[in-house]
Amino acid sequence: MKKSKAIIISVVLAVMSFIILITASVALFSDSVTVVNYLQAGTLEIGLARTQLTGRTADENGILQVTTDLERVDLTNVQTDDPNDTVFDLGAQSVPGVWQEATLEIENRGTVAFDYAVTFFFAEAPAAGSAAERLAQSLLVTVTDAQGEVLTEEGTTLADVVAQGAIPLGSISSPNAKYTFRLKIELPLAEDVWDTGTGETIMNGALSFNITVTATQKV
């Protein structure tokens, strides 16, 4: 029974092969049209620049000066060693009372609409009980969006915004469109606090933190 089944299958296959061969030899005249569907992906690319840096910072003699820097600094590419290639430049002699406000311009250099946000995070988490940690809890941060709306509550510290994560700033739809937003940091004069450089001091403290502006396509 099995043998006969095998024979039948073999015969059927042989017939089918023969038909294919015949058909191929008959189909000498043929034609075809191909329609190409062209699909191009958009690009999401941002440009970020600091257009103004205003503030009150200490000069090399430790004396506070009010300054306004209108030089445009492109922050799009990887940070260089240039001390000016950053968002803030408070110098090395900060004391309570210093502050800086940076005006940043974000540009849609691609073709895709996006939402953008700013995130603060520590370059290295300050050690518990250190001057750096106290500094992070003293530095006030203010984020103002392109519409001039202040997005941070009064008294928000750097430690707070680091814990908060991304702060949405808005959206950009049109290619080449530009919006400006502002970031401010301030080391306020604490009332009735006499910091003698000992104990719970912030003197000679150093703290590094990163500011990241992220664009994500609108979905």
Next chain:
Amino acid sequence: MKTRKTALLTAGLTIALCAAVIVGSTFAIFGASTTREVTVTTGSVDVSAQFGDLTLYSLTPESSEAQPTGSLSFGAGGTAALDSAGGSIALTGIVPGDRAEFTLTITNTGTSAARCLIVYESSVTGVEGAQDALNYSVTAADDPDFSFGSWSADPLAAGESISFVISVELDKSAVQVTDEEGNVQTFITQATVAFTVYAGQANASDADLNGALGLTPAP
């Protein structure tokens, strides 16, 4: 039966894989970001103070104004000695018109600009009310308006020094006191005057500095 089971399993797996691909693709949205590191470094306020150039003056028969004695003794035998470590001057056996004059040099050893405040506290052994007969004065060539209990007007840059000339005098109009038996009493057996120098960050207001120190503003 076995083949059917295999087919069902294969179909199930295929569906699961397709679902995973679809779900996975929802995370593959376009995004871009740029990051800048910011470093905040705080300065410090610190000062050192040094006594020097002690000169003694006493009245002479030839002049109604006290004249330099040229030694570490007053004209009537009293003495004066500076204690740099304790920040004080000790006067013994002085008589009306005796005056001790010395310099106090303050150096900003911190990294931030500072303003200074000098206060004194005296401890007098002598007749009743002798303490009120001591006159104190302070002058600074660079800050003519400076006085005890008031913050210096100009900021002292990091590394800079300022010298003050301080004098302590027993008022020449002080009246000699006798006891019930008519014996003349020593007006001042000993007077010790201690000076304290405070330094505060230059940008703080007098009110803020006084508030932090818990000091009553000078009248």
